[in-house]
Amino acid sequence: MSSDNLQTTARPGQGPILLVVDDDPMVRKILVRGLESLAPAEIIEAEDGQAAQARLLENAVDVVVTDVVMPRMDGLELMKWAQANCPGPLWIILSGLETFDAAIDALHLGAFDYLAKPPEVQRVRVAVRNALDQIELVRDRQRLYAELAESAEQLAEKVEQLEEANRVLEDQAAVIQADLDRAEIIQRALLPQAPPRVSGWCMDTLYRPGSSVGGDFYDAILLDRDHLALVIADAAGHGVAAAMISVLFKTRLHPMGQGGEILGPAQVLQDLNHTLFQTLSAPGTFITAAYVLINLRQGLAQFASAGHTPCVWTSPGGEVRLLQRTGPALGLDAAADYTQSELTIEPGDRLLLYTDGVTDGGAESPDVEQLGQAMCADTAHAELLGPLYESARHGVTGDRDDITxxxxxxxxxxxRFDDTPTREQRAETQFSEMQPHLRLGARSGHAFLSISGAATWLCSQSLLDAARDLLRQHGRLTIDLADCENLDSTCLGTLHELVTEHSDVVLLQRVPEKIRRLFDELSMCKVMEHISKSSEDLPDDMQALLSDAVAPDQQGKRILRAHETLAALSEGNREQFAAVVESLRADLARKGQDDDRSGNASGL
Known part of the structure; x- marks a missing residue:
């Protein structure tokens, strides 16, 4: 919906009216409680699209926060109906990865913002606040138009004010656009369109996101005739959330100083870390990066790395050198210090920058040593990256990480820069996104449970129930996380409960480094103690486990219990999850009181 066509409904002197539409009562309660801090005049709830129609006709709603998939009428149908019957509100769409295409359709219909599910309350609150700011800006511009019509004598002054209001709108739209995870813009905005032409040097790239959008980023920037900057980055996770972090990285990357001087790699990363630490506040949110500044005439290269995978330099004589990190990942520590190293790139030398999707994919992914061997081989540079990509993705059965x-x-x-997937690669991505998150199997009194993809609170109860059943049947359980992309806080708390409850008979294996970092950040020492140094092959007959439907009150208890578990591990956790725990306890207490009153009434 363009700002020119927006019919504002905000009322002077009153708070806004917000409508939350979701068929999950627990999600609605969490969102309503989170939005109360915006001091709205009223927050209205609806359990599906049809119920929301009545609310929209009865109330002058300013902002609608709605799920996509709902019974009777989904969010997309509701939005189409509202455009014809009550076009005033701005729309914020909540959608899981499985309905990402529907969310994109909603954006094309004019939705103000799109957020991934399960919703993070802070992100929803920011999106609603931005929408209300947008409404206020439009109201200001409409008021200016009215004043211009009333007084022709003040035309010049009012036009200037109108232009300033337009500039404010355009600036805000640019910031919002930079932070939105719209797939059609991510690919075009983040990656360079063509390699710079540099005599005596050549470069090739290959970029493949793990899903429709990705968190990897690279660039090759010709700063002047003599200096080329190479940068590669990998946001935590992949998909929508990681793409948002990559957008922030792109917009905050400044290789030149305010005076036009070329900054060294350590300084570039230092500036990035300072900016991103202030911006990235969610736990487990960070980005690794490597930055290389090359003097093209001399071949002198300066290198710095923020927690990134080792870069590989090779010579025609077969010498291999690994360029290790020179500081921590960006966004984790405001006081982080970064250093830089130097090397000389002679004629025939090669330098490879890559993300961890290359080496951490499947069992047949190349390791750093194999990367060095491949670069030393008598193979044309244009023929190197394709085979490395095929090796990295071969044998990957769960969600595939981004590969750059x-x-x-x-x-x-x-x-040559190659960032266009083939039709077969798109089909492979769609197939991997449909893979089940939980699989289980057993052999010889030993049970196995694997978690793949991004596991959320929706499968936490199924995870706990399945693990307990396997332990009752077989006595021993190994949880395999080789293909696990992410665990949200509910799953992390549930996993800690499970390990603590059965500490003698539960082990974890093949835990990715990014998941280990989550364990470490949340002080999950007990879980880290149960990570096996060796690993066992999974049974051949592993079966997919579909998450059973869980009653809202049971799901609420599971979420509360998981967060209480995490909050008890450290003071930092307690502060981080205090609001969530307090809100869930209050909601469940009210639900219990309602049930008691209902039972007492039935007995009279």
Missing amino acids: LLLLERAEGDS
């Missing part, structure tokens, strides 16, 4: 490779060689040759 950037190869620089000091030699004459054509350069």
